[in-house]
Amino acid sequence: MLDEHQFDEINDAKATMDHIYDHADPRAYFRELESVGYKIPGTAKPILQQLIGLRHEKTDETVHVLDIGCSYGINAALLKHDLSIQDLYDRWTRLEQAGTTAQEIVEQDSDFFAQLEQVEDIEVIGLDVAGNAVAYGERAGLLDQGLAMDLETESLPQDVWPDLAPVDLVTSTGCVGYVTEKSFEELLPAVTKGRRPWFANFVLRMFPFDAIAETLGRAGFVTEKLSQRLFVQRRFASRDEQDKVVEQLTERGIDPSGKETEGYLLAELYLTRPRDEALDIPIERLLAA
Numbered sequence: 249m250l251d252e253h254q255f256d257e258i259n260d261a262k263a264t265m266d267h268i269y270d271h272a273d274p275r276a277y278f279r280e281l282e283s284v285g286y287k288i289p290g291t292a293k294p295i296l297q298q299l300i301g302l303r304h305e306k307t308d309e310t311v312h313v314l315d316i317g318c319s320y321g322i323n324a325a326l327l328k329h330d331l332s333i334q335d336l337y338d339r340w341t342r343l344e345q346a347g348t349t350a351q352e353i354v355e356q357d358s359d360f361f362a363q364l365e366q367v368e369d370i371e372v373i374g375l376d377v378a379g380n381a382v383a384y385g386e387r388a389g390l391l392d393q394g395l396a397m398d399l400e401t402e403s404l405p406q407d408v409w410p411d412l413a414p415v416d417l418v419t420s421t422g423c424v425g426y427v428t429e430k431s432f433e434e435l436l437p438a439v440t441k442g443r444r445p446w447f448a449n450f451v452l453r454m455f456p457f458d459a460i461a462e463t464l465g466r467a468g469f470v471t472e473k474l475s476q477r478l479f480v481q482r483r484f485a486s487r488d489e490q491d492k493v494v495e496q497l498t499e500r501g502i503d504p505s506g507k508e509t510e511g512y513l514l515a516e517l518y519l520t521r522p523r524d525e526a527l528d529i530p531i532e533r534l535l536a537a
Contacts, residue, residue: 270378272350273357274320277381278340286482288515289322290333292421292450295517297327298535299448300370303416307443310369312414314439316431317423318374318394321385327372328390329364357388373411375399399431404438413442420448422481422515425455429463436467447471447520450479453508454496457518470526474517474535481513 268277303311315323325331339360348356374391376382382394393411397404418439420427439445447464451457461471484490490511497504507514519531 269319270380272380273340273353273384274322274336274381275340275353277320278337281482282337282341284482284485285480287333288421288450288479288481289326291479291481292323292419292517293326293333295535296323296417296419296448299417299446299519300327302534303446304369307416310371311416313370313372314375314412314415314418314435314445315372316375316418316420316427316435318372318376318382318385318391319378320381321372321374321388321390321394323419323421324372324374324385324390325361328366328370329361331364354384354387361389373415399434400426400428402434404434409438409441412438415439415445416443418445418447421450422452424449424451424457424460429459432460432463436463440467444522444525447518449518449520450481450515451518452481452513452515453478453502453504454493454500456500461518461520464520468523469520470523471518471520472526472531474519474531478507478514478516481515483512 268280271277300311300313313324313327315321318324322333322336325336326333371392372390373393373395374382374385375395375397377396377398379396382391382396385391386394395408412435418435447469449457449460457471457473464471484493490508493513494504494508497508519534520526
């Protein structure tokens with residue numbers, strides 16, 4: 249199990265993109281990430297849609313999703329609407345050229361998303377340390393509720409617990425490594441107070457998931473990894489980044505040959521469910537379709 253210092257060392261292998269994560273609107277975020285073909289929200293979308301459908305079958309009510317590391321509400325945009333990640337690139341890179349202010353972007357996006365047909369029976373709560381990005385997601389109508397907080401260093405406020413009690417599915421598509429078991433420890437009492445949610449985490453192969461799995465396991469959950477399936481997050485930003493990530497993987501005993509050596513950061517899906525449900529239908533059968 250890695251400590252905080254070792255996670256920092258792994259993160260040091262990645263290109264730093266902190267400067268784009270907390271703007272008042274998503275234009276800089278998408279301009280920068282388009283250059284490296286960032287696509288994990290799009291590659292994760294079909295799996296998340298499948299899981300939401302399965303949760304809806306079980307509850308027959310609105311499915312409440314908690315998206316950790318939600319940034320500007322990108323996963324919410326894709327899950328609530330018939331949009332692709334390329335649709336979002338096309339919109340926000342076009343708006344980048346329009347010379348409009350952040351306030352105008354928020355107003356335009358609020359109208360744009362409100363006019364789109366929306367998937368029924370899904371609500372998304374977004375959690376992220378980036379307060380400006382979370383505020384955008386709420387104001388644009390993508391997030392039904394935004395929580396701007398850092399659970400790595402802060403406690404989950406008690407007044408937030410009732411908002412998280414209905415959560416059916418907890419998701420993340422790239423924040424594990426910055427988010428550790430500390431955040432899940434904070435969230436668990438709240439999200440398990442009303443329901444027994446599922447957790448779907450897309451995790452870059454360079455980051456171990458064992459500490460989070462153990463934390464969830466102590467609460468009665470079982471974690472499985474979807475085998476023989478990798479999800480592209482993005483291209484490497486440079487040869488130096490690729491070399492460092494390949495070195496990190498090799499040091500951890502993970503073979504990058506034919507995978508990261510081909511030029512892409514790759515993620516795996518870890519699905520965590522209550523013990524009885526995981527034993528009843530293993531992940532490979534659950535997601536066989």
